[in-house]
Amino acid sequence: MHSNVIERRMQEAHDDFAVRGQAVADILNAQDIQGGGWTATAGVNLYGSFTVRHPAGFAVHVARLTPNLSGAAGRRLTVDGHYPREYYGDRAPTIGVGLDQPAARLARRIVTKFLPAYLNVWPTAMLHKRLEERQRAERTRLNARMERALPTLGAGAVGGGPDRLQSYASVNHQVEGERTPCRVKARLSHPGTTVDLQLDWVPADLAVRILQVLNPASPLEGRIMPRPLALDAVPEAITTPQLLVGEVVRGSRTQRVRPQLAGGHSAGERTVYEPWFAPSRRRRPLQMPREEAVPAAR
Numbered sequence: 001m002h003s004n005v006i007e008r009r010m011q012e013a014h015d016d017f018a019v020r021g022q023a024v025a026d027i028l029n030a031q032d033i034q035g036g037g038w039t040a041t042a043g044v045n046l047y048g049s050f051t052v053r054h055p056a057g058f059a060v061h062v063a064r065l066t067p068n069l070s071g072a073a074g075r076r077l078t079v080d081g082h083y084p085r086e087y088y089g090d091r092a093p094t095i096g097v098g099l100d101q102p103a104a105r106l107a108r109r110i111v112t113k114f115l116p117a118y119l120n121v122w123p124t125a126m127l128h129k130r131l132e133e134r135q136r137a138e139r140t141r142l143n144a145r146m147e148r149a150l151p152t153l154g155a156g157a158v159g160g161g162p163d164r165l166q167s168y169a170s171v172n173h174q175v176e177g178e179r180t181p182c183r184v185k186a187r188l189s190h191p192g193t194t195v196d197l198q199l200d201w202v203p204a205d206l207a208v209r210i211l212q213v214l215n216p217a218s219p220l221e222g223r224i225m226p227r228p229l230a231l232d233a234v235p236e237a238i239t240t241p242q243l244l245v246g247e248v249v250r251g252s253r254t255q256r257v258r259p260q261l262a263g264g265h266s267a268g269e270r271t272v273y274e275p276w277f278a279p280s281r282r283r284r285p286l287q288m289p290r291e292e293a294v295p296a297a298r
Contacts, residue, residue, distance in 0.1 A: 006046065013048035021050030021062070023103035024110070028052065033111055034119075051082065052110075058082065058122050060110055064099060075099040079110060081118040086132035087125040092117035138192030139163040146186060146195075153184065165190070173203050182206070 021040030028038040034054055043049035049063035059082035067074055080094045095113045097106050140162045147153050147167075155161075156168035167186045172179040185198040202210070 010044060010046055013046060014042050014044055017048040017050040017062075018042035020103060020106075021052060024050075024062075024107045025052045027104060027107040028111070031107075031111075033115075053082075057126070058119070060114065060118070062097075062106070062110075072098065077106070079114050081114070081121075083125050084129040084132075087128045089124060089128065090121065092121050135191045136163040139165070139188050139190075140192075142188060142192045142195070143167065150184065153186065164188075173206055 018040070021042055025038040025040040028034075029036040034056070037055040038052050040050055040052050043051065043063065045063075047064040047067045049061065051059050051061045053059040061080050061082055062077050063080075064076070065078045066076060069076075075098060077097045077099055078094055079097060081092050083091060092114065095109060097109050101109075143162055143164065150169055150171070152171060153167045153169040155164055156166070158164075158166055158168075160166065165188050167188075169184040169186075170181060171184060172181050174180075180201075180203045182202045183200040185200075187196040187198075189195070199207075199210070
């Protein structure tokens with residue numbers, strides 16, 4: 001088909017459906033459907049289409065999709081809804097209206113047969129859109145952080161915008177005066193919370209440093225609450241927490257640190273009272289005094 005003929009038919013279909021769409025939008029506004037404010041836009045295609053949009057964001061698309069069929073099936077309009085591109089869930093069923101039906105009939109079919117199911121799905125579609133926008137922003141921030149850490153990290157041959165899922169880099173690492181190349185591949189999770197990091201041909205010293213960063217052993221920091229078992233501890237020493245900063249020591253046994261109280265006692269120690277007959281390493285066992293020898297009378 002000659003290009004001029006195609007352009008003429010597209011223009012005729014555009015003008016025809018522009019009138020149809022505006023008539024449907026006027027009826028929806030006159031009946032105050034969803035508060036009014038509907039606008040119409042005609043599509044640019046060979047067989048004709050139009051879209052009526054609401055200020056809240058949802059829209060109804062009407063198009064002639066089966067002109068190749070014979071009879072009434074070829075002169076049928078399909079009514080479908082507009083959805084965010086981030087939504088892949090269930091959609092409202094489409095309906096059909098005859099091409100020769102007046103605009104009032106088409107508008108009534110849209111309101112009674114299509115809009116109830118479509119408006120029931122629309123909130124879920126918008127929820128998916130907001131979630132996807134939030135995850136896209138997280139991936140954008142994470143890619144920016146990784147690029148600041150490694151400026152050569154980029155989209156590579158696969159392309160992609162700031163919220164891309166994959167990034168590549170080639171790094172020349174300095175080892176004993178020689179530059180050794182290594183490759184980096186970073187793949188982000190869809191929410192942008194984790195990274196699948198792949199490193200190839202990493203020099204040995206750099207690999208050890210990376211493993212040291214991944215070592216979960218880190219300095220300990222926390223609060224020690226003395227046990228209220230110390231009978232001779234003052235109340236302030238029992239209830240006041242103390243900050244203890246330390247580190248993990250490998251290969252040696254660490255000694256438990258206890259807050260010192262007034263008098264040289266630890267808060268975790270318990271005063272023990274021993275009876276006089278109990279053996280003690282700090283006190284010599286009791287002994288009977290020796291009897292003095294009395295000289296015999298002569």
